[in-house]
């Protein structure tokens with residue numbers, strides 16, 4: 001994976017454009033997400049471990065909003081269930097192109113990996129096949145809020161008995177003091193990872209119109225409304241969390 005450091009917001013920008021998953025972001029994405037999302041490497045690796053517990057023979061494992069395929073690669077490191085295949089979907093052409101290159105690299109280094117198909121497309125328009133694992137790793141927060149319930153309902157309908165949705169998101173908190181504390185600690189995390197005050201501020205204005213986090217309570221209620229029977233948080237680091245939702 002690219003080792004290029006993320007300096008995208010290091011210089012003052014006359015006007016900060018809305019954040020987009022374009023070629024510039026693709027080049028620095030592995031560095032950006034690791035330095036921006038507390039717990040990201042732990043979440044990705046363990047998503048593979050969890051998926052192996054839910055994978056059903058002959059089913060599909062979806063990686064929705066796959067970016068460079070970090071989750072897909074973790075699924076292929078950990079899932080050995082007969083007849084499973086991975087479908088990775090992203091609507092950024094630049095992400096999809098680089099993701100395919102990285103997965104070819106994984107194929108050339110390891111044998112007997114699950115087959116994978118990378119689709120360039122909108123997850124809101126996807127025809128889901130019967131699935132045992134669906135991963136939404138920091139993707140739902142970029143979907144328009146009024147589309148989220150319908151998407152989760154369609155995922156729920158595609159899930160086989162014994163399967164699971166694994167949903168990772170940045171959280172906001174209804175308690176203002178808790179929200180302020182965890183936001184400050186997240187800024188401290190970014191600072192400790194070498195981001196300047198300017199980089200932190202400009203990234204914040206770039207994402208504020210395009211990324212709308214929900215609270216844990218909102219996630220739980222919406223997942224139940226979508227038909228999931230149980231919602232189990234399995235990881236939280238500062239204001240980032242991951243949940244298992246069972247059909």
Ligand SMILES: C[S@@+](CC[C@H](N)C(=O)[O-])C[C@H]1O[C@@H](n2cnc3c(N)ncnc32)[C@H](O)[C@@H]1O
Pocket residue numbers: 021033044064065066067068069070071089090091092095121122123124136137138139142143
């Ligand atoms: C924060 S990144 C996901 C990170 C990735 N899952 C990982 O773990 O490394 C969000 C991704 O979702 C994709 N995305 C956003 N909206 C989408 C949509 N409607 N359909 C497909 N992909 C979408 C973006 O292009 C971006 O690559």
Ligand SMILES: O=C(O)C(=O)C[C@]1(C(=O)O)C=C[C@@H](O)C=C1
Pocket residue numbers: 032033036037138170203204207211
């Ligand atoms: O919340 C922030 O400040 C972030 O940078 C978060 C976040 C994310 O959660 O996806 C936003 C955009 C990039 O994809 C990497 C990280």
